[in-house]
Amino acid sequence: MQAQALSGGFADPATQSAHAFRSIMEAMARPGTLHGVSGALPPAPLSRAAGAVLLTLCDTETPAYLAGGANCDAVHAWLAFHTGVPLVGPSHCRFAVGSWSALTPLSAYPIGTSEYPDRSATLIVECPELTDSGEILTGPGIRNNAALSLPEVAAFQSNHALFPLGLDFIFTCGDRLAALPRSTKVCAPMGATEVTPCM
Amino acid sequence: MTDYNFAYLDEQTKRMIRRAILKGLAIPGYQVPFASREMPMPYGWGTGGVQVSAAVLTPEDTFKVIDQGADDTTNAVSIRTFFERTAGVETTTTTCDASVIQTRHRIPEEPLSEGQILVYQVPIPEPLRFLEPRESETRKMHSLEEYGLMHVKLYEDISRHGHIATSYAYPVKVEGRYVMDPSPIPKFDNPKLGDMAAIQLFGAGREQRIYALPPYTQVVSLDFEDHPFEASKADHPCGMCGAIDSYLDELIIDDTGGRMFVCSDTDFCEARQLAGHKGKDAA
Numbered sequence: 001m002q003a004q005a006l007s008g009g010f011a012d013p014a015t016q017s018a019h020a021f022r023s024i025m026e027a028m029a030r031p032g033t034l035h036g037v038s039g040a041l042p043p044a045p046l047s048r049a050a051g052a053v054l055l056t057l058c059d060t061e062t063p064a065y066l067a068g069g070a071n072c073d074a075v076h077a078w079l080a081f082h083t084g085v086p087l088v089g090p091s092h093c094r095f096a097v098g099s100w101s102a103l104t105p106l107s108a109y110p111i112g113t114s115e116y117p118d119r120s121a122t123l124i125v126e127c128p129e130l131t132d133s134g135e136i137l138t139g140p141g142i143r144n145n146a147a148l149s150l151p152e153v154a155a156f157q158s159n160h161a162l163f164p165l166g167l168d169f170i171f172t173c174g175d176r177l178a179a180l181p182r183s184t185k186v187c188a189p190m191g192a193t194e195v196t197p198c199m
Numbered sequence: 200m201t202d203y204n205f206a207y208l209d210e211q212t213k214r215m216i217r218r219a220i221l222k223g224l225a226i227p228g229y230q231v232p233f234a235s236r237e238m239p240m241p242y243g244w245g246t247g248g249v250q251v252s253a254a255v256l257t258p259e260d261t262f263k264v265i266d267q268g269a270d271d272t273t274n275a276v277s278i279r280t281f282f283e284r285t286a287g288v289e290t291t292t293t294t295c296d297a298s299v300i301q302t303r304h305r306i307p308e309e310p311l312s313e314g315q316i317l318v319y320q321v322p323i324p325e326p327l328r329f330l331e332p333r334e335s336e337t338r339k340m341h342s343l344e345e346y347g348l349m350h351v352k353l354y355e356d357i358s359r360h361g362h363i364a365t366s367y368a369y370p371v372k373v374e375g376r377y378v379m380d381p382s383p384i385p386k387f388d389n390p391k392l393g394d395m396a397a398i399q400l401f402g403a404g405r406e407q408r409i410y411a412l413p414p415y416t417q418v419v420s421l422d423f424e425d426h427p428f429e430a431s432k433a434d435h436p437c438g439m440c441g442a443i444d445s446y447l448d449e450l451i452i453d454d455t456g457g458r459m460f461v462c463s464d465t466d467f468c469e470a471r472q473l474a475g476h477k478g479k480d481a482a
């Protein structure tokens with residue numbers, strides 16, 4: 001346990017976090033695009049991508065919420081050693097990490113204020129699969145439209161309706177990630193009837 | 200290089216700036232506060248842009264700095280040298296070879312592409328500041344989309360001058376929501392802000408603000424139906440390369456008051472001259 005907590009961080013923090021940040025930034029700037037991230041070996045159940053995001057963005061100034069299976073001793077110890085991030089409940093977090101079912105409902109998280117919409121949570125959603133197909137995305141960062149395999153549609157439509165308030169999402173799977181800022185409009189893929197159509 | 204952290208700033212500061220950049224990208228045109236750090240150069244030298252560049256650069260980047268379109272001013276050279284030393288990046292003056300371009304007062308003439316990042320040095324990030332000095336009030340105005348006064352000010356220009364006299368830092372509206380200061384670029388450059396393939400990041404050091412435009416974002420210059428926005432420039436071709444579609448600087452070339460117009464984007468102008476284009480003042 002102790003040994004596991006001490007290992008798995010960035011061997012060269014300055015350059016590895018610089019590379020990881022560029023992947024995260026490209027993902028946030030171009031919703032629906034997939035990007036590789038490497039360098040982090042966090043304990044289970046965290047993916048390497050989620051580990052890299054946490055190492056790159058989190059520190060003592062960013063309270064985080066660990067949802068479901070991510071809320072375990074091994075993850076606590078690893079994050080404490082490598083980031084010093086304080087752990088909190090969802091209503092006070094800047095970052096949250098976990099599976100979609102463990103993270104929801106989204107109403108638990110800060111969405112910012114009308115004068116400071118940036119004071120909102122970023123959710124790191126661990127996904128069993130992540131592909132550039134499925135739900136249709138339009139908005140800033142997207143030339144015509146993009147596609148991304150999202151865990152559902154309605155929650156992201158409601159979040160977008162709050163703009164400029166709202167949550168931002170980073171989806172992680174293995175060593176890959178994609179992102180969905182609040183500015184993105186989400187539509188169900190053609191042919192899907194059981195989900196909310198495009199608004 | 201071992202005397203410095205990579206790209207000068209410590210990791211905690213870079214994380215803070217990186218978080219601000221991500222929120223800026225998620226809320227295009229909104230000014231994210233950040234805790235600006237002292238940099239080893241005066242504020243007028245673009246410390247906001249320098250901090251943003253430091254937070255995005257990787258050792259594999261190729262970095263270009265332009266100051267009013269030129270790569271060879273003291274300001275541009277010193278920032279380029281700073282990152283050569285602290286981040287070990289390659290530098291270039293060729294727009295299309297650069298992955299990160301830091302700029303003061305211009306957007307390159309050559310269209311940027313998807314792999315590129317344009318970092319603006321911003322002196323005054325708040326487009327409403329001249330109407331309202333109090334930050335608490337301008338925040339409220341942005342939150343309520345209270346942009347009527349901004350339009351009144353532009354319209355006063357029209358009644359006084361017959362046209363909108365504002366020719367630099369001409370305000371824009373982003374995705375129909377936030378009014379944004381594009382930094383003191385000439386309004387000739389405004390149409391390039393929207394629908395750009397590159398990521399645009401804006402850093403104001405003294406005022407401690409970061410804001411952003413993701414690629415392909417809708418950016419509209421404020422105007423009126425009876426006075427539509429015009430991206431004006433001096434009505435001359437470039438004296439050196441003959442370009443008719445580039446932004447020009449007016450140079451005094453002798454002590455009898457002789458003048459010549461030449462591209463402000465020196466890389467653009469030199470590339471055209473190398474390709475054989477010749478203006479009327481070229482040797």
Ligand SMILES: [Zn+2]
Binds near residue numbers: 437442461471
């Ligand atoms: Zn020229």
